[in-house]
Amino acid sequence: MGSGIRAELKVDADGTCPVAGAAADAGSPTFSVSKGLDPEASGHVTEEFMLEDADVDSVPDADVDPVFTYGSKTVYRFSRPRGQGCPCECVEAFDCPVVDVHTRDGMLYLVFHAADMDELQGVITTLREEFPTVDIRRLLRSRGDPSDHDLVFVDRGRLTARQREVLERAHEMGYFDHPKGANAGEVADALDISRSTFSEHLGAAQTKLLDAVLEK
Structure with missing residues (x-):
């Protein structure tokens, strides 16, 4: 069996992804995205994406058309040039097809x-x-590599x-070391906050991380 890793990443496309831009403008999440080479335009990619309860009139630098409706969800299609530096292309440059x-x-x-x-x-x-x-949302190790079967997803985005x-x-500062490199008061002083505020923030952060590790 293989020993690969299934990864889910959250990326701020910074205006390079027409789909993310269209979804943000429509105020609706996309439910699926698919793409393939445009047979009528060399060096172009045809993409489809689905939005719910949205009316998308335009995608930046592309013509978009509704092609199918599933109740309240509509599938839109557009064509764009390849090589624009979008996140998907960055991933696929490593011969890792984006599967979702x-x-x-x-x-x-x-x-x-x-x-x-x-x-x-x-x-x-x-x-x-x-x-x-x-941000890394989730990492799953293949069961073919038991030495790392406990790979845990910790979403740093949960923390303020x-x-x-x-x-x-x-x-x-070594607060978590044994013996401690610094106590709570010293860390609080370095952060210019009170010891009680430090304890409050640290406790909330640790709870969120433990929830993720323990899958609560």
Whole structure:
């Protein structure tokens, strides 16, 4: 059996994805995205995406047409040039086909399979060099590699900016080390907050992370 990794990433496409832009303008998440080479235009890709209760008149730099309706959901189709540096193309440059794409709140969610951790890290590094936000939503290791079968998804997006700052500073100062490199008061002083505020933020952050690890 294989030992690959199934990854789901959340990416701020930063205006490079027509689908994410159209969905954000319509105020509706996409439910599926599919694409293929445009047989009538060399170097172009034809894409389809589905929105619910939306009326999409235009996609930036592309003509979009409704092609099918499923009750309240409508499928739209458009053609675009390849090589525009969209997130999907960044992933597929590593020979990792994107197997699922959807959008929500203006963010792009990509699912693909990486052969190993090195390939996955290469994809993530490349995306982070090109786009302002790239968060790991979920990682699943193939059962063919039992040594890493407990790979755990931890969504850093669950933490507020302040909770992440508190957690990172506590870690940097050795608060979690044994013996401790710094106590709560010292970390709070470094953050210029009270000890009770530090404890509040740290406790909330740890609860969120434990919920993810323990799958609550």
